[in-house]
Amino acid sequence: MAAMNVIVCVKQIPDPAAPGALGADHTLVRDGKLILDESDSYGVEMALQLVDKAGGGEVSIVSMAPNGEVSGMRTALAMGAVKGVLVSDPALAGSDALTTAKVLGAAVQRLGGADLVLAGTESSDGYTGTVPEQLAEVLGLPSVTFAKSVTVDGGTLKVERQTEAGYDEVTCPLPAVVSVTAGVVEPRYPSFKGIMAAKSKPIEEVTAGDLGVTPVGWAGAGQQITEVAQAAERQAGEIIEDDGEAFGKIVEFLDNLKVI
Amino acid sequence: MAISSIWVFAQASGDAPTTGTLELLTKARSLGGTVTAFVGGDASAIAGALGEYGASKVYATGDLGGALPGAAVASAMQAVIAGGDRPDLVLFPQNYEGRDVMARLSVKLDRTVVTNNVDIAVEGDAVKVTTPIFGGNTLVTTTFTGEGPFLAAFRPKSFAAESAGGGAAEVVAAPVPDLGATGGAVVTAVHVEETSGPKLDEAEIVVSGGRGLGEADKYSMIESLAKVLKGAPGASRAIVDAGWVPYSYQVGQTGKVVKPKVYIAAGISGATQHMVGMKGSKNIIAINKDKEAPIFGVADLGIVGDVHKVLPKLIEALQARG
Numbered sequence: 001m002a003a004m005n006v007i008v009c010v011k012q013i014p015d016p017a018a019p020g021a022l023g024a025d026h027t028l029v030r031d032g033k034l035i036l037d038e039s040d041s042y043g044v045e046m047a048l049q050l051v052d053k054a055g056g057g058e059v060s061i062v063s064m065a066p067n068g069e070v071s072g073m074r075t076a077l078a079m080g081a082v083k084g085v086l087v088s089d090p091a092l093a094g095s096d097a098l099t100t101a102k103v104l105g106a107a108v109q110r111l112g113g114a115d116l117v118l119a120g121t122e123s124s125d126g127y128t129g130t131v132p133e134q135l136a137e138v139l140g141l142p143s144v145t146f147a148k149s150v151t152v153d154g155g156t157l158k159v160e161r162q163t164e165a166g167y168d169e170v171t172c173p174l175p176a177v178v179s180v181t182a183g184v185v186e187p188r189y190p191s192f193k194g195i196m197a198a199k200s201k202p203i204e205e206v207t208a209g210d211l212g213v214t215p216v217g218w219a220g221a222g223q224q225i226t227e228v229a230q231a232a233e234r235q236a237g238e239i240i241e242d243d244g245e246a247f248g249k250i251v252e253f254l255d256n257l258k259v260i
Numbered sequence: 261m262a263i264s265s266i267w268v269f270a271q272a273s274g275d276a277p278t279t280g281t282l283e284l285l286t287k288a289r290s291l292g293g294t295v296t297a298f299v300g301g302d303a304s305a306i307a308g309a310l311g312e313y314g315a316s317k318v319y320a321t322g323d324l325g326g327a328l329p330g331a332a333v334a335s336a337m338q339a340v341i342a343g344g345d346r347p348d349l350v351l352f353p354q355n356y357e358g359r360d361v362m363a364r365l366s367v368k369l370d371r372t373v374v375t376n377n378v379d380i381a382v383e384g385d386a387v388k389v390t391t392p393i394f395g396g397n398t399l400v401t402t403t404f405t406g407e408g409p410f411l412a413a414f415r416p417k418s419f420a421a422e423s424a425g426g427g428a429a430e431v432v433a434a435p436v437p438d439l440g441a442t443g444g445a446v447v448t449a450v451h452v453e454e455t456s457g458p459k460l461d462e463a464e465i466v467v468s469g470g471r472g473l474g475e476a477d478k479y480s481m482i483e484s485l486a487k488v489l490k491g492a493p494g495a496s497r498a499i500v501d502a503g504w505v506p507y508s509y510q511v512g513q514t515g516k517v518v519k520p521k522v523y524i525a526a527g528i529s530g531a532t533q534h535m536v537g538m539k540g541s542k543n544i545i546a547i548n549k550d551k552e553a554p555i556f557g558v559a560d561l562g563i564v565g566d567v568h569k570v571l572p573k574l575i576e577a578l579q580a581r582g
């Protein structure tokens with residue numbers, strides 16, 4: 001294939017280093033500044049490398065996020081993506097993975113589709129791990145999830161797909177949806193030039209309604225959070241500083257359990 | 261609407277159903293109604309065991325010819341449902357094949373799917389599932405609304421597998437309809453990473469190493485300790501991503517769930533995503549040079565120390581005992 005267009009799904013999430021909290025409506029509090037989910041930085045990098053190897057084409061991004069948030073998208077644009085579609089709509093609060101997939105599918109179509117759609121295996125804050133495969137079904141495309149290596153040969157993808165016991169080699173015709181694992185490639189750091197250029201790259205902001213997706217949010221979810229409780233805490237045990245002999249404590253501990 | 265029909269997405273490993281499948285069947289039969297297993301592939305070898313654990317019927321797609329199960333099995337399920345056999349509830353294991361099938365099915369049926377659960381209860385008409393979040397310190401209960409089938413996925417080891425002593429289940433063919441473009445992904449080769457010793461998710465003792473080991477070569481200390489304890493070596497995601505050990509070693513949210521008698525974490529900080537995979541261990545020993553490391557919060561025995569000093573002495577002492 002001469003040129004290759006890739007669309008990457010990028011989720012924008014609260015900083016994972018900050019402790020998570022649930023709001024009064026039991027959804028994750030997302031009102032602070034959002035960042036590009038690290039899980040998706042691998043997809044962006046993979047897309048840039050594939051387009052580079054194809055010798056032409058471009059990388060675009062789609063995201064669904066509250067409050068018109070674009071800072072995570074700007075990071076992806078600074079890495080080298082050229083444009084994006086953001087779906088932001090108060091009606092989307094409380095959306096489940098299925099609605100997310102429908103919204104992202106419509107955003108992909110808004111961009112005119114692509115040869116390949118990439119996503120992360122699971123998001124850092126939601127980790128349902130179902131959005132990519134749902135998106136593939138929404139778009140009527142084949143899919144390969146959990147890819148740890150992706151190459152394109154003519155119109156065919158060759159993927160190494162992680163399994164419980166090792167990996168499978170999978171081939172798949174394009175267009176397709178692929179979800180990539182962390183570690184599939186080493187994401188680049190945006191250069192200063194990239195960061196400056198990203199500021200003027202186009203992001204089209206639309207609502208779910210503009211894309212013709214209804215119902216969304218709580219109304220469309222098919223599920224309701226009915227209780228939130230603290231789990232029983234595990235009690236911490238004995239903690240000792242190693243004085244060179246602490247290994248003996250471990251031997252004693254194992255001995256008491258009769259496992260040695 | 262009470263729950264009268266439950267399906268379980270059943271998987272095989274060789275000639276036997278996976279432990280996860282047996283766990284789900286056991287739970288399903290406690291919820292009331294009939295239990296049906298749905299197999300992507302040929303079910304002749306496992307129908308006996310599926311029946312023994314509570315399935316009265318087994319749907320089997322027959323050989324998938326290398327197609328990835330997501331689109332294939334979901335289409336076969338949808339065809340059976342369209343034919344009039346409609347489950348109220350479908351249970352899936354939270355693993356790669358389970359995820360792919362439930363995701364495709366959720367779109368086909370236009371039903372939500374609730375993932376990462378550890379428990380389920382049926383109370384009158386309400387079906388409630390429990391999901392741990394924030395590394396397991398908060399439990400969220402979700403109730404399905406609207407019309408079934410309700411789709412839910414469960415983390416491994418959420419339930420204990422117990423035989424019901426049932427006879428072999430009736431096997432009914434559920435052929436895969438024409439998948440069109442969605443069926444394009446095909447497996448052309450399978451690679452199995454060889455491991456010796458007990459399996460990670462079944463071992464009595466698990467010894468896991470993390471980034472605190474410093475470099476890939478030092479993982480050999482973890483292997484030696486696991487060997488002398490007749491346990492299995494495991495890892496945090498940090499060193500799997502770094503390529504020190506294969507993915508099959510990973511313990512945690514995206515890896516294996518382990519509940520051994522003893523779990524030893526060496527040079528692992530105790531990120532929430534790691535803890536959800538090992539917090540259920542009966543005894544936890546942690547070695548970390550940072551006394552503030554979160555792993556100490558769950559450890560029965562915590563050693564604040566350098567793995568490069570503690571592990572060699574520990575291995576030597578255990579080897580000396582023979």
Ligand SMILES: Cc1cc2nc3c(=O)[nH]c(=O)nc-3n(C[C@H](O)[C@H](O)[C@H](O)COP(=O)(O)OP(=O)(O)OC[C@H]3O[C@@H](n4cnc5c(N)ncnc54)[C@H](O)[C@@H]3O)c2cc1C
Binds near residue numbers: 124474515548565
């Ligand atoms: C969606 C998602 C899914 C994830 N799934 C998983 C998963 O399944 N499993 C998993 O493990 N992680 C998972 N993670 C990653 C997780 O968040 C952590 O990044 C990872 O567990 C950290 O690994 P680590 O403890 O080895 O490394 P670090 O967090 O870097 O910890 C290293 C520890 O070693 C200690 N140390 C350093 N030197 C020494 C020494 N000489 N002696 C003793 N101690 C020393 C340090 O004090 C530190 O506590 C996931 C993350 C995301 C976003």
Ligand SMILES: Nc1ncnc2c1ncn2[C@@H]1O[C@H](COP(=O)(O)O)[C@@H](O)[C@H]1O
Binds near residue numbers: 040043063124132
């Ligand atoms: N709101 C979103 N916006 C863009 N991409 C998303 C969104 N939610 C999920 N995704 C994509 O789907 C992947 C898996 O997410 P999840 O199914 O939530 O674990 C992520 O890594 C993203 O690539």
